[in-house]
Structure formats: C-alpha cells, structure tokens
Amino acid sequence: MSPQTTDKAAAAADPKAAANAANDVTANESPAVAHNDNAAAAPAKAGETKAAASAAEGGAQTPNAAASLYVGELEPEITEAQLFAVFTTIGPVASIRVLRDNVTRRSLGYAYVNYHNAADGRRAKDELNYTPIRGRPMRIMWSQRDPVSRRSGACNIFIKNLDANIDNKALHETFSIFGPIASCKVAVDSEGKSRGFGFVHYETEEGARTAIERVNGMLLNDRVVFVGRHVPRKERESKQEALRAQFTNVYVKNLDPAVDDAKLKEVFGVYGPITSGVVQKDEEGKSRGFGFVNFETHEAAKKAVEALHDKEMPGTLFVARAQSKLERQAELRSQYQKAREEKSAQSQGVNLFVKNLDDSIDDDRLRHEFAPYGVITSAKVMADEKGPRGFGFVCFSAPDEATKAVTEMNGHMIEGKPIYVALAQTREVRRQQLALQMTQRAGHHAAGPHGHPGHPGHPGHP
Template sequence: MTTTFSSSSLYVGDLHPDVSESHLFEVFNQVGPVANLRICRDNTTRRSLSYAYINYHNSTDAERALDTLNNTPIKGKACRIMWSQRDPSLRKSGIGNIFIKNLDKTVDHKALYDTFSAFGNILSCKVVTDETNTSKGFGFVHYESQESAEKAIAKVNGMMINNQKVFVGPFKSSKERGATQEVKYTNVFIKNLSEDVSEQQLTDLLQAHGKITNLCIMTDEKGKSKGFGFANFEHADAAKGAVENENGKMFSGKVIYVGRAQKKLEREAELKHKFETKYQGVNLYIKNLDDSIDSDKLRATFSAYGTITSSKVMRDDKGSSSKGFGFVCYSTPDEASKAVAEMHGRMVGSKPLYVAFAQRKDVRRAQLEAQHTKFKSSRMPVQSIYPPTGPIFYPPAGMPVVYPQMIPRPPRAGWNGPVPQQGQYPPMQGQYPIRNPRGGVPPTGNHRNQPRPRPDGQQPAAQQPIAQQLIAEPQAVQPEVTLATVQSMPREQQNSFLGELLYPLIHASQPDLSGKITGMLLDSLTVEELFTLYQRTELLADKIKEALDVLTNNTNETPEQQ
C-alpha cells in the first residue's frame, strides 16, 4: 500500500474489552519497536472503550503494522487499524467518506477493504456489527481523497458482492439524514383512553384516516381496559394523518395521545435523551424527608428559590406512606443551583434534608464503580478498611475519642482489666483501638504521652465542647447522636466516627464484605449522606446492594482487567 502519511501513530479499534496494554504491546511490538501505547478508557468506570492509540519510533514500522496486522484477531475479535487522525475536522467533514449497505453477512472488514482499496488509499474501513460480532449489513470506507470516493461510488454502486446487490453512496451524518429522510410507520400508539371506550369506538375514530389492518385495546387479567392500545394502518400516510389530526383531541371525556408506536429500546433512548437535554441541571433529588412532607409541602418548601415546574414525593405501592425521598424540577439551572446551596443540610420537620441534582441510576452506579476502582489501584488494599482487626490509630493531643453506645467491644483475650468507659482514650497495651477508615498508621512517638482522663473523670478543657455531648459517665445514659453533633467534630474525625456507626450495621448483613463496603461508602458519600444511612436502614440496604453489584462485577473481571 502506498500512502502519503509520514505519521508513526496508529488508531486501533474494535478491540475486545478484555484486551490489556501489555497484551496489545506484545502483538504490535513484533512488527517494530513500539514507543508507547494507550487504551482509551471511560473516565468514570475505567472500563475499556475498545480502541487504542499506538506510537512507533518511525513511520515505516507503523505502515508495516497497518499492512500486516489490520483485521488480525486479538482475543478472538478482529481489530481495525487506521492512521491516527488528530484533526477531528477531517473525520467529520465527510470528504472522501462513503456508505455501503445491503452487504452480505459474510463480508467482514478485510473483505470490504480488499474490495474498495483498488480505488485509492483508505484511511478507515469498517463493517458495523452487533454485540455478537455479526454484521449488520452496512459499513463505511473513508478515502484519503474525495476523488477516490467518487470513483468507488461510480464503479461499485449497484454491483453484486457475494451475490447481493449493494448500494454505495456519499456518507451523511444522522442530522443530514434526518433532515432529508422522514421516518415512515404504520403502527400507532394511543393512550389516556377512558375505561369505557371499546375497540369498535376507537376503530370508528381512526378509520377515517385510512384502512386499519389491526387494532386492540390492552386489558388486565379481569378484562378491564388499561387505557391504551395500538392501531396498525395499511398505509404510512394514513398512520401519519391519524397522529397529526387526533393527537391531543378530546375523546370520550379525555384528551388522548396518538403517536408513532416505538420499540422499548427506542423509547428508553428517547427518554434518556429527553432527561439529559431537558431536565439536566434543573431536576433535584431530595431525600431524608420527614414523613409529614407530601408533594404540596415539598413544593411550598422549595418555591422560594424559583419557578417549580413539578414536585413529587415518592410513595409506596399502596400510596399510603412516603418513601422518604422525592424530586423538585425548576424552570432554570440557576434556580436549581440556588436551591441546592440553600437547602442541602437544612432541617425540615425533624430531619436534615439531603439535596442534590438528580442523576440516572447508571450514572450513580458508575460513580460507585469508580470509587471501587480507585481502591484497587491505591497502595493500601481495600481489605484494610474496617477489617475485623485493623491498624491502631492513636489520636493526637486534644482530639476526643468516642465510642458509640451501640457498639459494645469486649476486651481482648488475656486482658483482665476493667472495660474502658465510652469517651476514654484507648488504654495502653493497644486495647480497644480505634479503626482508621483511611488505613492510617499510628503517628510516630510514644503514645503513652497522649493526654489521659483526669482522676475526677472529666476530660481536659480543650476536649469538652464535643466530649460533653458524647462521653457519658459510667452507668449514665448516652445522649442521642445528631447530625449537628457529627458536624461539630473536627473534619478528620467525622468519617472515623461515622464509620464506627455504620460498620456494625453493614456487618450484620454482610460480615465477609463489611470492611470493603464501609470503606466504599466513606470515600464516596458526604457526611450528611452517611448520617442519613445510619438513620434509615432501608436506604443503607440499597447502598449495600449497589456496592455488592459493583464488587460482584469486579470479581468477574479477568486478571488483565484488574
């Protein structure tokens, strides 16, 4: 192959997700010395995006790799190699780019390349495949020049390739195709129907626009209408006419919706796009709601910060009780941002609110996976976070030490002394150590020099503001721990204290993974969120489940992924 490229950088696409940098280096270093390579990964989850960039020391080796390794299977999947184009305008301009459809399923990247390489230098060549690596019957070829592309269109369009007549034409972006090509359909979806509307009545309404081949109203197991149905027209123009003329009209006492019927995946993609474009930055998620807060009270609480387009408190299946969370949607991002800044952590009723921008479940999951990946890549292993026996942490002078009432700690074997009371510093000889959630180690120096309780049982003056709230005398009743109490602690002590509260709750349901899960939550959530989990066990159970899903998926990864 002759080429005008003098670059030594290659793009390698269609990689198997399990391919690692070391594996890729072994394959491409056989051709010539590789200067460096990089597999591109998702910024959040760090999973492979299935493409990479490889730099050779000289362009000759890069050209040899393109000629000899293109379409070579790596981990069972053929890779696709092209010259790296750093200028995105060349890729997006459409110059020299052609589209081929109606390809036989047996035509792969290599066969497509061999067919079209006769007309000029190819920068990129691809047959589009599904998740099972089966051809979808179309592909793309990007030539170095527009002249080569026009020659390929003139020669190959309408020809037979593997006994199938193919179409070859200029490549058009989805926006260009959408502007010139109208989606045609015959199946129509109708919803918001009155329960007493029959199929015959719906047929009488819609058949004025054209012949209907099939119509049904969906019903439950008792034969009661679910309020929606479908109608299939013989011609697309009739379906289009029904949508344009009947949508939004009053029918049997209700305003009905009439639109093009969509597959589930298409509806989900449309809803996802709608959320990302319409609601991103204006929709807020509020949790830790008092049971007395309903949708109207939620709207009234947040109305001071702007125009609210919708508000809702989520309720259980029976609608009788609140689930403790809800949503508020503003008309502008500025209003939503102000509400987050002003309302997060504020006491409403008997509880402090958690207020943040709403996120899709997959985004929240990705963030949790990112936290787990961060743990795995750090020097300190995850297992060191809240293990059954952890590193001893001796606090610096002036820092009060607290033990929540709910966590009884039996004395270690061989120690016959009295059990320390809550609020006292760890006794000498290493008894009753505080676990450090960050995996810290004891500071240098003699821990015996740390301040000790006075003979009268009172703490030194510097410790009293917090100690008075949390440290009880022997046999005394421990005061209730509140969010304000935790927030009044030094920042470096807050996570340690919250970890001591959450660890036994997590250990009760997941004794083998309680250390990992506690560490993941401490590193990914705010103090307010952690305290809310301590208060609401049902929310903690949801977080534990999310963490277990992440840990399970990472356990199923290959060693190369890890």
C-alpha cells in the same frame, strides 16, 4: 529454552503469532510503555515514555508524526503491554497509549501506537490490520489529528444490505481493489453481530467514486447492496428536517369503525387534491382505527392537519404528519429521556434515600416518621415478591426541609434499628462515585505514602 521464550522468539519472526503470545504478557514483563489513563482524542505525544526498543538505540531516533496509528475494536482488558508485544514485531515502538475513561479508568476500546519511522507504521497497518487479539480482530488506520480530515465525507462511502457473514476484513478485501483504504468498518450490535451496513473510507476521492460506480446495485454474497456517498449525521438531519417541513403524507387515528377509504378521502379531500387515502385493516378486513392520506401538495396536507386534528367525527381525531417507525421510536426515546431529566431535576435536593428499615415499616409509617420536618410529597418503601427490601424514599416539597430531615433522622432508631438517611442520587452519579472510590482505594493499596508497596487495610481503615 523455556516455552515462553520460544513463544516470544516465534512472535518476533511472525507478527501474526505475536497476537497469541500477547495474551500471556503481563505488565511486569513489558518494557516501559505509556500508561496515560486520561481519555483524550489525540495520539500519544512524541515526548511520552519511550519503549525499551527505542531506548536501546540510545534515543537517537524520534517518533515520526507520519507513523502514528489508531488501533480500534479492542477488548476492554487489552493493555499497553499486550499491544507492545504485537507491534514490536514490526519495528521499534516509540509509545503506546490505551485510551481510558477519566472516571472509571475502563478502556474505551482503542489505542494509539507511535513508531519511530513511517515505514514501520505502513508495514504494521498492512500486516497487522484485522489480526485477532483475544479473539477480536483489531482495526488499524492512520491517526488523523486534523478533525476536518476525519470528518471529510468526500472519500467516505456507505454500504447497506450486507450479508451477516461479511466482517471488517472481508469488506476491506472486497473494496480495496478500487483504491487504498484508510479505514473500513462493519457496524455491529451489542453482541458483535453485523447490523447489515458498513463504511469504507478511501485515501482518495477517486477510490470512493470508483467503488460507488462499480459496486452499487451489484450482488455481494447473493445480496444486492447499496453503495453511496456517506452523508454526515448533521447533513442527514438537515435533509430530514427539510423533508419534514415539506410533508405531504398525513397519519390519522381514532377513526370510527364505519369510516372506509371513500369516507376518508371525502373528509380530507376538502383541503386539496389527494393521491391516496387508505384505512388500515386487520386480517378479517375490519378497520384498525387508523389510516394515511397523501396529498399532492404540502400546503394541502398542512391545512388538513390544522383543521382536522382534535375534531369530533365521531370520536376525537388525531391528525399529524406521518412518521417512519425509526423516527417515531427516536421521538419516543427523546420524550422519555426528557421526562426522566425533568423528574430528576424536580427531585434534586428534596428526595431522600432511607435504608436499614425494619420489615414492619410500610409507606404510612415512613411518612409518619418524617412528617415533622416538612411537607412530604411522597413516601415509598421498596418491596419485591418476597416482601420489604429494607429501604425506601421520602420526597419533601423544599430542599431546606429535606436537609433538616437528613440532619435529624440519620442514625435515628426506629423499631430498634438505626436508619441511614441521605440525599438520593441518580444511578449514574452513584456509579461514577463508586468507580472513583475503587480507583482511589486501588491507588492507596498499591503504594504507601512514600511510594512503597502498600499493606492491607486494618479494621476501620480503608
């Protein structure tokens, strides 16, 4: 018996061992499994390609709607074949589908596994949940086709201030004593490290309610944790908007160094009763030029902002509703993204990409070469510490000018070199087009015009 056969036999006896054996499974070894590359938000349908395990039974059984599993936290390289090797240790699999991006065909990190009967689905969820595949524990839960059920917050709880060592499995084990869990997840950053909070979705409201009552404020790994009902994003945003609309705390900057707490209260106290007024100071006790004033009522705070913003005192005061650090960061990101989108929209159809430029070409020369075709708003040759990078951008005032420049200048000789000219594209558009081209080329090489294996391209032919 070969080592590979031995590994498969061991996997059949031990579902956990199958995860290790799955790393060696290739598409050529696997039975027929569903390979639907289109990203979708629904599990594989019963009519999709059947696994060989079900075919061996003559197709007498049909997939059970109650035996559909969602499998998440998957590495991008995990395939249907590798998942098949793991999940068939439990019972006959009807279909498996890894969800992929429509453009790049890259895995979205989750899949749907359909069994023929609910008993196998339950056993797979119990025995395989958090089993590592390629070193990363997969997360298994029942597939919920009904979006209302998925979004219901009554059974979902939020836990924060978690110890960094608590992972999905540890969180599940801790909270499972209060009731059956549908799903459990610790939020992680881009490096896979815990962000200190997580979610547990119970199958019943009673389980969620009991967990909140029993664990909130208790020690978990020597840390006091907060446990409460998970508030959906829309509801959180709605509450935040309501709080913002009734603000009482005001932020003030551009304060003169001579302004102290007493002076700040004197100026702002004109508009209503103040509970506190503080000028922020450095380590030496000197003013940092900004402070906060908290009023007893929203009306007073609003009057102060309207009356004192942009007022000379001396220097021009900036007065606005006080924001949390996270809120300020989110607002700055939003403003930056909006500015980028506006700039991109303005340059749509008028910005040209020019490459294969000679090293002697500078901004002025680039502008001079394209000047005959219209009004140029900017011309820039890109460079780094080593010098010119051989490409640049020319932006015209109107699309028809840019189109004429592309027609006339593409292939034009400058300093003995034919330049390439085309409309500039955003990085995201270029990425999507490149991914699509790679996919098309892969399909071309994989099969000839009649489904036969393809041959390597010849010069001049992709």
